[in-house]
Amino acid sequence: MGTTTEGEGGACIDAGRLIRLQTWLSPGFPISSYAFSHGLEAAVELGWVRTRAQLIAWLDGVVTRGSGRVDAGLFAAVWDHDLGSIASLARAWRSTSELAHEAELQGDAFARAVAAGWPQFQPPRGLPLPVAVAATAKAAGIACQPALAAYLAAFVGAMVSAAVRAVPLGQSDGVAAQAALEPAVLALAAAPPALDSLGSGAIALDFASMAHETLSTRVFRT
Secondary structure: OOOEEEOHHHOEEEHHHHHHHHHHOOOOOOOOHHHOOOOHHHHHHOOOOOOHHHHHHHHHHHHHHOHHHHHHHHHHHOOOOOHHHHHHHHHHOOOOHHHHHHHHHHHHHHHHHHHHHOHHHOOOOOOOHHHHHHHHHHHOOOOHHHHHHHHHHHHHHHHHHHHHHHOOOOHHHHHHHHHHOHHHHHHHHHOOOOHHHOOOOOHHHHHHHHHHOOOOOOOOOO
């Protein structure tokens, strides 16, 4: 039985590193991902996301033109740049206070959880989530491409879970949305943007995140 998995583009990851990566990015890993919607709750309230098709379009925008694209560039840069500088850029690139809060809280929770089980790979505290995950993957000897693909898939999965509860949508709609985003996730992981070309064009996401701050009734923290 083989113990190495080869992904698209030749990126390889052995079984031990694979199960660590799966654990760190599992919905059950204690970073409270269930408590954040990344602006989706407000998008639902505003009537922008009510169907499977609308959810897929929303997610595609977030991943390919919004925070997913920015996170991918920052994530990949951890392998070649100073960690503190990348963390500072990650904080600066958060377009709203709620999105910044989400990244900081989850990143710190991620560092604490890794320290409890894998102290040899523990990232520094206080890093935004994409930087914390990238630093941990790098320390664990995991290549950037599979780590980034797994991170982006988990990011999409968290938003899908929020949408299933907020719209609400059926579980099959959520699965279909997750599957529909696979090509975008894989393409972005294979070719993340360079730091000097980072940018976000998901204006609706920024507006939804700001609108969420003043919703009269909120289930999610963001």
